[in-house]
Amino acid sequence: MNKKPFIFVTKYWRIIALILVLILFFVVTAVFMIDARKADVTPRQTDCVVLIDAGHGGVDGGVTGITSGVKESDLNLLYSAELAEKFETAGFYAVMTRSDKSGLYGLATRGFKMRDMLKRVEIMEESNPQIVVSIHMNKFRSTARKGAQVFYQKGDEESKKLADCIQAALNALTGKNYSALSGDFFICRNSECPSVIVECGFLSNKEEEMLLQQDEYRGEIVNSIFEGIMLYLYRYG
Numbered sequence: 001m002n003k004k005p006f007i008f009v010t011k012y013w014r015i016i017a018l019i020l021v022l023i024l025f026f027v028v029t030a031v032f033m034i035d036a037r038k039a040d041v042t043p044r045q046t047d048c049v050v051l052i053d054a055g056h057g058g059v060d061g062g063v064t065g066i067t068s069g070v071k072e073s074d075l076n077l078l079y080s081a082e083l084a085e086k087f088e089t090a091g092f093y094a095v096m097t098r099s100d101k102s103g104l105y106g107l108a109t110r111g112f113k114m115r116d117m118l119k120r121v122e123i124m125e126e127s128n129p130q131i132v133v134s135i136h137m138n139k140f141r142s143t144a145r146k147g148a149q150v151f152y153q154k155g156d157e158e159s160k161k162l163a164d165c166i167q168a169a170l171n172a173l174t175g176k177n178y179s180a181l182s183g184d185f186f187i188c189r190n191s192e193c194p195s196v197i198v199e200c201g202f203l204s205n206k207e208e209e210m211l212l213q214q215d216e217y218r219g220e221i222v223n224s225i226f227e228g229i230m231l232y233l234y235r236y237g
C-alpha cells in the first residue's frame, strides 16, 4: 500500500480547511462591522441635553385662539415635539416634559397646577439639562399685538444671554425688534441651567392665530428657536 498519496490528500484538505476557516472569519468580521456601522448611523454630536417643556396640558389648556378657539396647550405640544425632533436630528439629547395632551398633575383635583409644575421641575432635575426652553402661546388685551416674545428669570444673566440669542433669531423671522423680557417664572426660578420661556406668538391676534396653526410657520418658528439656541451655545457654551 502506498501511503504517500494519502498523506498528500490529508495535507491538501488541511490547507483547504484552513482557507475556509479564514474566509469564514473574514465574512463574520465584515458582517459585524456592517452591523456596527448601521447601529451608529446617527452618532451623538454632543452630550448636551436640551429640556423642552410644552406648557400647560390636560384640563389646563392655557390661552385660547380668539376666533378658532384653538388651545394653547395643543399648539405648545406640536411646537415642542418639532423642536425636540430638530435637536435629536442634530445629535443632541432632547427631553420633553410631556409628549401627549395630558397634564402632569395626576388627578385634576385641588392643587393640580402646583403638582403639574412640580412634576416639570422633577423631570428637569432628573434629566440634568444644559438648556431649558418652555414653549407657550401669548395673549394680550390689545388684539393688535403680534410677534414672538422670549422671557427669562429676572437677575439671571446667563439666561438673559440665551433669551437675547433666541429673541434675535425670532425678530429676524417676525420683523420685530422686541427685547427679551425678564420676570418671575416657576420653571426658570427652579432651573440650574440657562432657561427661557418662548411665547411663540399671540392667539389674541386673528392673523397670528391663523399663522401659528400653519405647519410652515410652525417650522419657521421652531427653526428660529433652534438657531437662537445654537448661537448661544456657539458664543457662550
Ligand SMILES: [Zn+2]
Pocket: 055, 056, 062, 063, 072, 136, 137
Ligand atoms: Zn402659556
